[in-house]
Amino acid sequence: MTDSKKKRLLPWGHFLNRNPFGLLRASLHTICQNPVILFPTASLAFIQLFILEILYFSPQYPLAYFFGPLIRSVWSEEYLHYPQNLMLLPKIFYYAQIIIYLLIGSMLLALSSKIVAILNEHPKVNIKVAFAETMRLYVHIFCASLISYILFQVFANSYAHLVEIIIKLKPFGKTMSFWDKTLLWTVPYFQFLSGILASTLIVYVIPIIVHEKKKIFSALIENFKILLHTFPTTLLIVGLPTLLYLPILALRNNIPILMDTLGPEVQIIVIIIGLFVTMGIDLMIIVSATTLYLFVKENS
Amino acid sequence: MRRFIGCYCIILIVTAITGLFLESRQEYAQERILWNIKNDFRKINNPASIENEFIVKRILDRYQNFLRHYPKSELIPRAKLLLAKTLISQDNYSEARAILEEITENYKYNVEIVAQALYGIAQSQESENNWPKAVTIYRSIIREYPLTTTGFSIPYYLGNFYRSRGLNSTALSAFNEAAEFYQNIAENYPDSPLGFTSLKMAVKCQLAQGHWTDAFFGSRQIFLQYPVAVSLLETIQMIRDISIKKLNNPGLAISTYNDFLNRNPGHPINDTLKKIINNLQPQNNKPSNQNK
Numbered sequence: 001m002t003d004s005k006k007k008r009l010l011p012w013g014h015f016l017n018r019n020p021f022g023l024l025r026a027s028l029h030t031i032c033q034n035p036v037i038l039f040p041t042a043s044l045a046f047i048q049l050f051i052l053e054i055l056y057f058s059p060q061y062p063l064a065y066f067f068g069p070l071i072r073s074v075w076s077e078e079y080l081h082y083p084q085n086l087m088l089l090p091k092i093f094y095y096a097q098i099i100i101y102l103l104i105g106s107m108l109l110a111l112s113s114k115i116v117a118i119l120n121e122h123p124k125v126n127i128k129v130a131f132a133e134t135m136r137l138y139v140h141i142f143c144a145s146l147i148s149y150i151l152f153q154v155f156a157n158s159y160a161h162l163v164e165i166i167i168k169l170k171p172f173g174k175t176m177s178f179w180d181k182t183l184l185w186t187v188p189y190f191q192f193l194s195g196i197l198a199s200t201l202i203v204y205v206i207p208i209i210v211h212e213k214k215k216i217f218s219a220l221i222e223n224f225k226i227l228l229h230t231f232p233t234t235l236l237i238v239g240l241p242t243l244l245y246l247p248i249l250a251l252r253n254n255i256p257i258l259m260d261t262l263g264p265e266v267q268i269i270v271i272i273i274g275l276f277v278t279m280g281i282d283l284m285i286i287v288s289a290t291t292l293y294l295f296v297k298e299n300s
Numbered sequence: 301m302r303r304f305i306g307c308y309c310i311i312l313i314v315t316a317i318t319g320l321f322l323e324s325r326q327e328y329a330q331e332r333i334l335w336n337i338k339n340d341f342r343k344i345n346n347p348a349s350i351e352n353e354f355i356v357k358r359i360l361d362r363y364q365n366f367l368r369h370y371p372k373s374e375l376i377p378r379a380k381l382l383l384a385k386t387l388i389s390q391d392n393y394s395e396a397r398a399i400l401e402e403i404t405e406n407y408k409y410n411v412e413i414v415a416q417a418l419y420g421i422a423q424s425q426e427s428e429n430n431w432p433k434a435v436t437i438y439r440s441i442i443r444e445y446p447l448t449t450t451g452f453s454i455p456y457y458l459g460n461f462y463r464s465r466g467l468n469s470t471a472l473s474a475f476n477e478a479a480e481f482y483q484n485i486a487e488n489y490p491d492s493p494l495g496f497t498s499l500k501m502a503v504k505c506q507l508a509q510g511h512w513t514d515a516f517f518g519s520r521q522i523f524l525q526y527p528v529a530v531s532l533l534e535t536i537q538m539i540r541d542i543s544i545k546k547l548n549n550p551g552l553a554i555s556t557y558n559d560f561l562n563r564n565p566g567h568p569i570n571d572t573l574k575k576i577i578n579n580l581q582p583q584n585n586k587p588s589n590q591n592k
Contacts, residue, residue, distance in 0.1 A: 039301045039304065043308070046308035050315065053316055054315075057319040060322060061322060061326055081328070082328055082335055083332075083335055263339075
C-alpha cells in the first residue's frame with residue numbers, strides 16, 4: 001500500500017481547507033475517540049498535583065524539616081504560618097511548574113504528539129514503545145521547551161519593562177494617573193498574548209522532532225518553513241484554546257477579593273482549576289498542531 | 301491507562317489524607333482555627349451593637365472552646381489576647397483585664413505577648429476614660445519592653461494620643477520625647493533594620509512637631525546611611541518636599557543627592573537622582589534661593 005492510499009484513522013476531511021475551527025473540532029474528536037492521548041496529560045496533571053500537595057504541606061511536619069529553613073531564609077518565618085503560607089503557595093508552585101514543564105512536561109507533550117502520529121498510521125498504540133522512542137529525543141525536546149520558555153519571557157518582560165519605562169518617564173513625585181494604572185493593569189493580559197505568540201512561533205518544533213527525529217536546529221528551520229504557509233491558522237489553533245485561560249486570569253487578578261469572601265484556601269482551588277485548564281489547552285494545541293503538521297506533510 | 305490513572309488518584313488521595321491527618325495534630329491547624337475566628341470577628345461591622353450581640357457571643361464561645369481543646373498549645377497566650385480584645389470591644393473591661401493580667405503573670409518569657417497584654421490593659425483604661433492610668437501603663441511598656449513591636453510603636457502613639465484630645469503642648473513634648481527615644485535606638489543599633497525603622501520614626505515625630513530642619517537632617521541621615529533600603533524613593537521624595545515646601549531651599553536637597561551620588565557610584569537609583577537634580581536646579585538658581 002502506498003502512502004497516499006493508506007487508510008487515515010484521524011478525521012482529516014473536517015479541515016481540508018485549513019479551517020482552524022474544523023481543525024480544533026477534529027482534534028477534540030480525536031481525543032474523545034482515542035483516550036490514550038490523554039495518558040501523558042493525565043500523568044503530567046498527576047505530577048503537578050502531587051508537587052502541589054507537597055508544597056501545601058511543606059510548612060508542616062515532616063516536610064518542614066526540609067522546606068522550613070528554605071522558606072525562612074528566602075522569604076521569612078511568617079510564610080511558614082497560616083494564612084501567609086497560602087499567599088506564597090502560588091509563587092512557589094509557579095517556580096515548580098517551570099521546572100516540571102522544562103524537565104517532564106515538554107517530554108510528555110511530545111509523547112502526546114507521538115501518540116497522535118502513531119494513531120494516524122495504526123489503530124493501536126503501544127505506550128511503552130512510544131515513550132521509549134520519544135525518550136531518545138529528550139535532549140532536543142528539552143531544548144525546544146527551553147527556547148519556548150525563553151521566547152515567552154522575552155516577549156512578556158519586554159512589555160512589562162516598556163510600561164515601567166513609560167511610568168518612570170513622568171516627572172518625579174507625580175502620582176500615578178488613570179492611564180498609568182490602566183497600563184499596569186494590561187500587563188498580565190499582554191503577557192497572556194505573549195504566551196500565545198511564543199507558543200505559535202515554535203509550535204511545530206516538537207511534532208517535527210518526534211515525527212522526523214530531527215535535531216533542534218533543523219527542527220526550528222522546518223518549523224518556520226511550515227509556519228510561513230500556515231501562520232494565521234496556527235495562530236488561531238493556539239489562540240482559540242488559550243482563550244479558555246482568560247477566566248482563570250481574571251480569577252487570579254481578583255484573588256484578594258476572593259480570599260476575603262471565601263477564605264485563603266481559595267488560592268488552592270484557583271491553582272487546581274488553572275492547572276486543569278492549562279493541561280486541556282496544552283493538549284488541544286499539541287494535538288491540533290500535530291494534526292495540521294501531518295496534514296501539511298502529506299500534502300506537500 | 302485506566303490502571304495508571306487509578307494509581308495516580310490513589311496516590312494523590314492517600315497523600316492528601318496523610319497530610320491532612322498530620323496537619324490536624326499540629327499547630328498549623330490551630331493557627332487556622334484562630335485566624336478564622338479572628339477573621340469572622342473582623343467582618344462584624346459594629347461589634348458593640350445589640351443586633352450583633354449573639355454573633356459576638358458565638359465568637360467568644362469559639363475562643364473559649366479553643367482554650368479548652370488545646371490547653372497545651374503554644375497559641376494559648378495569643379488566643380487569650382484575642383479573647384480579651386473581643387471582650388474590650390464588648391465593653392466588658394473587667395473580664396478582659398483579668399485575662400490580660402493573667403497573661404502578663406504567666407507568660408513572662410514571651411515579651412512581645414506581655415507587651416501586647418499590657419497594651420490591651422492600657423487600651424481598656426483609655427476606653428473607660430481613665431487617661432492617667434492608661435498613660436502610666438503605656439510608659440511602663442516603653443520602659444520595660446522598648447524593643448518589642450508594641451513597645452516600639454507606643455512613643456509615637458502617645459504623641460497622637462494627646463493631639464487627638466486637643467492637648468497640643470503635651471502632644472509636642474510627647475513627640476519630642478518619642479524622637480529622642482527613636483534616635484537613641486538608632487544610635488544603639490546602627491546599620492540594622494531596627495536602626496533604620498527608628499530613624500524613620502524619629503523623622504515622623506519631628507514632622508509631627510513641625511521641626512523641619514531636624515526632619516530634613518533625619519531624612520538625609522536615612523538616605524545616606526541606608527542606600528539599599530526598599531523605601532529609598534519615599535525618602536528621596538521626603539527630602540525634596542521638606543527642602544522645597546518647608547525650608548524653601550532646594551539647594552539642601554541637591555547637596556544631599558550629590559553626596560549620595562559621590563558615596564554610591566553605580567547605584568541603580570543614580571540616573572533618577574540626576575534627573576531630579578536637573579529638575580531642581582532652575583528652582584535653586586532663583587535669586588531668592590541664592591541669597592540663602
